[in-house]
Amino acid sequence: QVQLRESGPGLVKPSQTLSLTCTVSGASISSGGHYWSWIRQYPGMGLEWIGYIYYSGNTYYNPSLKGRITFSVDTSNNQFSLKLSSVTAADTAVYYCARMVSFGGAPPYFDFWGQGTLVTVSS
């Protein structure tokens, strides 16, 4: 069974950088057709896709966050990571990592999610 688990600080100060890591088990992060994603959910329940990274290092970021996001992948440890810079209180959310599936040009979808981790931006 594929499992994803987010880890990182639960509290970040304004203007600092939020850093999270997702550890994948039960699947290889290097497998083709799978894209490793971050999604966040605000306290009011709205969901926002942040972006994804492929094992090769190719990325696709949400244009609304571009410039503040950096993704990286560590295939040797089967992990991928998110860095979000210059955070404000508006970045307070539950952050999920998820696996996105897309084979042969078929519409992509998210089939496995982590449990989520709450990150609060506050001084």
Place this chain on the structure above:
Amino acid sequence: IQMTQSPSSLSASVGDRVTITCRASQTIRNYLNWFQQTPGKAPKVLIYAASSLHDGVPSRFSGSGSGTDFSLTISSLQPEDFGTYYCQQTFSAYTFGQGTKLEIK
């Protein structure tokens, strides 16, 4: 691309047929997924590519539509179907609908 779901909430009885709709602000072909989320849990995919049932999802769930208009139908509501349902487009700069909260009467 903006995704608009309706209704925002609904209450239905066990055994009822329930339909939730989702409209995209521009065509997204069949790049539309449906998720169910229960309190404290991550969303779970139900339907992908507008009408394909994900592995392990009960057959009472079905999806239809293409272009800009889509729907999710639960043919016979069960107690475990409570929660919030979201549509999501993966055509471009992926976005979610605002959610439909389903309560069981």
